[in-house]
Structures are given as structure tokens and as C-alpha cells.
Amino acid sequence: QQQVKQSPQSLIVQKGGISIINCAYENTAFDYFPWYQQFPGKGPALLIAIRPDVSEKKEGRFTISFNKSAKQFSLHIMDSQPGDSATYFCAASPDAQKLVFGQGTRLTINP
Amino acid sequence: GAVVSQHPSRVICKSGTSVKIECRSLDFQATTMFWYRQFPKQSLMLMATSNEGSKATYEQGVEKDKFLINHASLTLSTLTVTSAHPEDSSFYICSARSPGARRETQYFGPGTRLLVL
Numbered sequence: 001q002q003q004v005k006q007s008p009q010s011l012i013v014q015k016g017g018i019s020i021i022n023c024a025y026e027n028t029a030f031d032y033f034p035w036y037q038q039f040p041g042k043g044p045a046l047l048i049a050i051r052p053d054v055s056e057k058k059e060g061r062f063t064i065s066f067n068k069s070a071k072q073f074s075l076h077i078m079d080s081q082p083g084d085s086a087t088y089f090c091a092a093s094p095d096a097q098k099l100v101f102g103q104g105t106r107l108t109i110n111p
Numbered sequence: 112g113a114v115v116s117q118h119p120s121r122v123i124c125k126s127g128t129s130v131k132i133e134c135r136s137l138d139f140q141a142t143t144m145f146w147y148r149q150f151p152k153q154s155l156m157l158m159a160t161s162n163e164g165s166k167a168t169y170e171q172g173v174e175k176d177k178f179l180i181n182h183a184s185l186t187l188s189t190l191t192v193t194s195a196h197p198e199d200s201s202f203y204i205c206s207a208r209s210p211g212a213r214r215e216t217q218y219f220g221p222g223t224r225l226l227v228l
Contacts, residue, residue, distance in 0.1 A: 036219075043115075043204045043219035044155065089154060098145075099217060101154045 002027060004092050006102030014110050019077040021105045023090035026071065030092040034099070035064065035075045038087045047088075048075070080109045113139050115207050117220040124195055125228055132190045132223045134205030140185035141207035145217060146178075149202040161188050195227045 006023045013019045023033075034049035050057045050064040050073065057064045063076040077084055090102040114137040124130050134144055143162050147155040159175075161167040161182035169175045177199075179191040188207075192199055202224050206217040 041222070041224070043117075043206075043222045045219065046216070097143075097160065098157055099155075101156075103154050104152075106152075 002094075002100055004090060004100050004102040006090050006105060008105060009103065010106040010108070012108045012110060013080045015080065015082060017080050017109075019080045019084065019107055019109070020074060021088055021090070021107070022072065022074045023092075023102050024070075024072045025092050027092070027094055028071070029094045030100075032093040033064070033066065033073050034091050034093075035062075036089045036091065036101075038089065038104075040087075044089060077107075080107075082109045082111050085109045113207070113209055113218040115141075115205065115218045115220040117203075117205060117223050119223060120221065121224040121226075123226045123228065126196050127194055129191055129193045130195055130225060132192075132203055132205075132225075134188045134190070134207070134220055136186045136207045136209070136218070139207075139209040141188075141209060142185065143208045144182055144188040145206045145208075146180060146188075146190050147204045147206070149204060149222075151202075155204060158190075192225065195225070197227045200225055200227045 004025050035047045036044035037047050038044040048059045048062045050066050052068050055066050061078045066073045085108050088105045091099045116135045118133045146158045149155045157170050158173045159167045159169045161180045163182050163185050167180035182188040202222050204222040206219045
């Protein structure tokens with residue numbers, strides 16, 4: 001019940017396209033849902049986060065869509081660029097203390 | 112912005128030796144720090160949570176006697192891998208939470224690559 005399931009495992013998108021990564025959870029106690037971007041050999045960096053009281057949050061080219069009833073949330077990257085090529089992790093926090101991470105999605109943007 | 116550093120960035124050691132990894136919050140005081148382990152092409156798994164001045168709380172399955180965590184000051188936490196073995200080879204990442212930030216915000220360090228021969 002503490003798991004966060006992320007898909008797809010890998011994704012290839014053409015430059016300028018939309019990248020979509022999905023996550024699903026079971027624990028209804030989760031109340032904070034961040035997305036992290038990680039480059040090889042580096043620590044993850046917070047991209048954008050959402051709380052369950054809103055259904056969508058947008059920051060620049062990054063948008064989180066949140067479906068509370070389905071217990072799903074997704075990351076959309078608009079106008080994807082080669083520099084966006086990285087591994088993306090969704091996460092969820094049940095008590096504002098611990099983060100439970102998804103399995104990660106390796107995104108490749110082809111020029 | 113909040114910056115977290117780790118030292119060393121990479122370490123190679125012989126089996127049976129102990130290795131210490133430092134995690135520092137450079138521009139804020141971190142009351143809580145977290146230690147994660149990440150195997151190649153896998154997700155981050157929380158190992159333990161450390162609060163300044165108290166004992167660390169370990170996740171289920173993590174040996175506290177093998178992974179010693181010390182959080183002696185508001186800017187420094189250390190992870191010591193004792194009697195390291197090849198299966199301990201991994202990417203170790205710390206994160207820190209600033210009391211001034213939103214409660215759930217964690218700032219991650221750049222990670223330490225440990226290779227045990």
C-alpha cells in the first residue's frame with residue numbers, strides 16, 4: 001500500500017513533442033505528490049509538486065495532472081527538448097516526512 | 112536556494128573496511144536529514160531519517176549496526192558503512208529539510224558513488 005507505481009519505464013519523444021509519465025498510488029493518506037528530475041550521477045532535483053486539493057498545476061513547460069478519485073497523477077512536459085532527457089521520478093508523501101518514490105522513467109528526447 | 116553537498120562524490124574501498132559519507136546543508140539549518148540508497152537504474156529507497164541530536168530512525172530491513180548515522184549538528188549528518196561488502200556498492204543520496212520551508216520539501220545532495228571491491 002506504500003508503493004507508487006510509475007509508467008512507462010522508458011520513453012522516447014521527438015523534440016517539440018509532449019512527454020507524459022504516469023503514476024498511481026493506493027495509500028489515501030498520501031497528501032503530497034512531487035516530481036523529481038535526475039541526471040546521471042546526480043541527485044534528484046524537485047521539478048514540480050501538487051497537493052490533492054487541486055487537479056492541475058502548471059509551471060512553465062511542466063504540468064501535473066491529479067485525479068484523486070482514480071488515485072493517479074501524471075507529469076506532462078510540453079515542447080520537450082533534448083535537455084529534458086533524464087530520469088524522472090514521481091513520489092508521494094504520507095505524512096510530510098517520508099517520500100515514497102516511483103520506479104523512475106528514463107526519458108529520451110530525440111533532436 | 113537551499114544547497115546540500117555530499118563528500119566524497121565517489122569512493123572505492125576494499126571489502127571489510129568502513130566508509131564515511133558526509134552530508135552538509137550549506138546555507139540552511141537542517142533539523143531533519145534523510146539517507147537514500149539507489150541501485151543502478153532503480154528508484155531511491157529510504158534508508159533512514161535522522162533528526163539533529165537524536166537517534167536515527169531506520170526503515171524496515173536496513174541494518175542499523177551496519178549503516179551508522181550521526182546527525183550531530185544542524186548542518187551535518189554522516190553515514191558510515193561499516194565492514195563494507197560488494198553488495199553495499201550503490202549510490203547513496205542524502206536530503207535535508209529546512210525548517211523554514213514547507214514541511215514536505217526536501218533538498219537533495221548530489222550523491223556518493225560507493226564501490227566495494
